[in-house]
Amino acid sequence: MKTVLMIAPYFIPRRRVGALRPFKFAIHLRSHGYQPVILTISSPGDRYTELENKLLEEIPVIEIQPPFDRTTNQKRDSDSEQKATPLLDWLDKQTPIDSWIYFFLLRYFKIRKKVKEIDPDLIWATGDPWSGLWLGEKLARSLSKPFVADFRDPWTLAEVNLRDRSPFSMKLDRDVEFKILQNAERVVFTSGLTEKRYLDEFNLSTDKTKTIYNSYDSRLIKEYENETWGENLNPDFLNIMFFGRFRRLSPVTPIADALRMLKRVRPEDASYIHIHSFGKPDAENSQIIRKYGLENNFICHEPVVPEKMLPVLKSADILLLSTNMKREQVIPAKLWDYLAVQIPIFSITANPEIGDIIMRSKAGIQVHPEEKKEIAELLHSFARAKQNGETFLLSAEKEIPDRNMYDAKHTSGELASVFDELLNNE
Numbered sequence: 481m482k483t484v485l486m487i488a489p490y491f492i493p494r495r496r497v498g499a500l501r502p503f504k505f506a507i508h509l510r511s512h513g514y515q516p517v518i519l520t521i522s523s524p525g526d527r528y529t530e531l532e533n534k535l536l537e538e539i540p541v542i543e544i545q546p547p548f549d550r551t552t553n554q555k556r557d558s559d560s561e562q563k564a565t566p567l568l569d570w571l572d573k574q575t576p577i578d579s580w581i582y583f584f585l586l587r588y589f590k591i592r593k594k595v596k597e598i599d600p601d602l603i604w605a606t607g608d609p610w611s612g613l614w615l616g617e618k619l620a621r622s623l624s625k626p627f628v629a630d631f632r633d634p635w636t637l638a639e640v641n642l643r644d645r646s647p648f649s650m651k652l653d654r655d656v657e658f659k660i661l662q663n664a665e666r667v668v669f670t671s672g673l674t675e676k677r678y679l680d681e682f683n684l685s686t687d688k689t690k691t692i693y694n695s696y697d698s699r700l701i702k703e704y705e706n707e708t709w710g711e712n713l714n715p716d717f718l719n720i721m722f723f724g725r726f727r728r729l730s731p732v733t734p735i736a737d738a739l740r741m742l743k744r745v746r747p748e749d750a751s752y753i754h755i756h757s758f759g760k761p762d763a764e765n766s767q768i769i770r771k772y773g774l775e776n777n778f779i780c781h782e783p784v785v786p787e788k789m790l791p792v793l794k795s796a797d798i799l800l801l802s803t804n805m806k807r808e809q810v811i812p813a814k815l816w817d818y819l820a821v822q823i824p825i826f827s828i829t830a831n832p833e834i835g836d837i838i839m840r841s842k843a844g845i846q847v848h849p850e851e852k853k854e855i856a857e858l859l860h861s862f863a864r865a866k867q868n869g870e871t872f873l874l875s876a877e878k879e880i881p882d883r884n885m886y887d888a889k890h891t892s893g894e895l896a897s898v899f900d901e902l903l904n905n906e
Contacts, residue, residue, distance in 0.1 A: 482602075482899070483516075483598065484604055485600035485604070485619075486516050487616045487619075488501075488605075492528065498608065501632055506536075507535045513900075520543055521546055529785055529787060546583050572644075576652035577609075577652075578608065588618070604628040605627070607632060610656075613629050621663060629664035633670070634674050634810070635653065640804050668691070673831065674809040674810070675690070692894045692895055692898075693811070694811070696817050698887055708791055713796070718753045719797045720735075721798070722735075722757045723792070723817060725759030725761060726762070728804065729807065732768055734828045734849040734852075736772050739753065749864065750863075752866070753859060754779055756779050757778065786817075790820065793817065796823055798844075801825055801834070802827075802828045805849045807830075808830045819843060819883050824843070824844045826862075828849050840881065841881055
């Protein structure tokens with residue numbers, strides 16, 4: 481069995497979306513002939529679930545302890561408000577890549593020594609945080625190992641930046657990104673539109689790139705499939721579920737605008753709609769909900785660990801998919817979780833690739849965020865259907881196609897095939 485070093489700055493038990501992609505790959509790669517070894521940043525405040533412990537029994541996880549970690553304090557998400565001094569704000573603005581770069585620079589020789597002892601056959605690294613790709617490229621070049629760069633999101637080509645950047649740091653980001661793209665033997669993306677844009681912008685060879693979608697994992701959710709969560713929802717209302725937190729990357733505006741529009745013309749139908757989310761909305765989105773007078777429509781729940789997701793999703797009438805309209809190339813990770821159940825998906829996104837996936841899966845419908853009137857009309861029809869005990873005809877087809885191609889076992893096989901091709905061509 482060949483060994484792959486997987487550099488994932490964020491990894492389970494850290495409760496961030498970015499931790500799930502490498503985790504889902506890792507727990508399946510052994511069945512495809514690769515022994516993963518994980519290199520990650522320690523997250524002392526978090527704990528493995530019993531199932532996560534079991535799945536990671538045969539997978540070494542090397543945790544590097546940071547002197548401090550602002551990303552886990554108060555269960556912050558990547559774009560939540562952070563209290564910082566003017567000095568830290570200035571330093572963050574000037575820092576290329578991300579602030580973890582200082583930590584990796586400080587520990588680089590210790591990390592390199594450990595990786596040399598492992599002697600992996602190849603190195604895979606994911607971003608963001610983009611320091612993971614920087615570290616992977618540097619180690620691979622130093623130790624003469626093949627390198628696979630995994631772009632979980634667009635980097636410098638992203639339309640939405642989560643931190644204020646100086647021209648200096650943006651220029652260095654572009655230079656580092658270019659170096660990584662040139663030196664990586666393979667580059668993997670999570671969206672076909674992202675891959676296409678990088679191919680065009682950086683003049684990459686199509687033989688060098690591949691799109692491997694995120695996924696759901698049947699092993700993570702199977703154990704809890706008979707549990708119930710529906711007692712948290714009032715069956716007398718139309719329960720629309722957004723399995724995430726309303727924030728800058730996933731703003732409440734598209735659904736809130738439509739709901740406010742419906743409230744003006746059909747207040748009785750609008751009051752019948754409950755929209756559930758997980759984790760408190762950020763300040764900006766909370767303000768929008770209050771400003772629109774929709775406090776009774778939006779219900780916030782405590783976050784749920786991934787393997788307990790299935791009974792939560794199955795309790796909904798409709799699953800809401802929404803992301804920042806500027807992120808036209810991004811596919812929200814929760815889409816794959818939604819595909820694990822046969823609950824209709826109501827996608828309010830600008831990415832046509834998402835619409836194609838939903839259409840092929842016969843999973844629901846997609847509307848552009850700017851189509852506020854159409855969204856409001858659909859909400860009205862959904863509310864009336866629930867009141868009348870009718871089904872939600874979001875898809876004209878009753879037979880659901882096989883969705884196993886979106887299971888982590890399949891996507892891990894796609895990644896293993898990239899490794900096979902790379903090592904066999906050496």
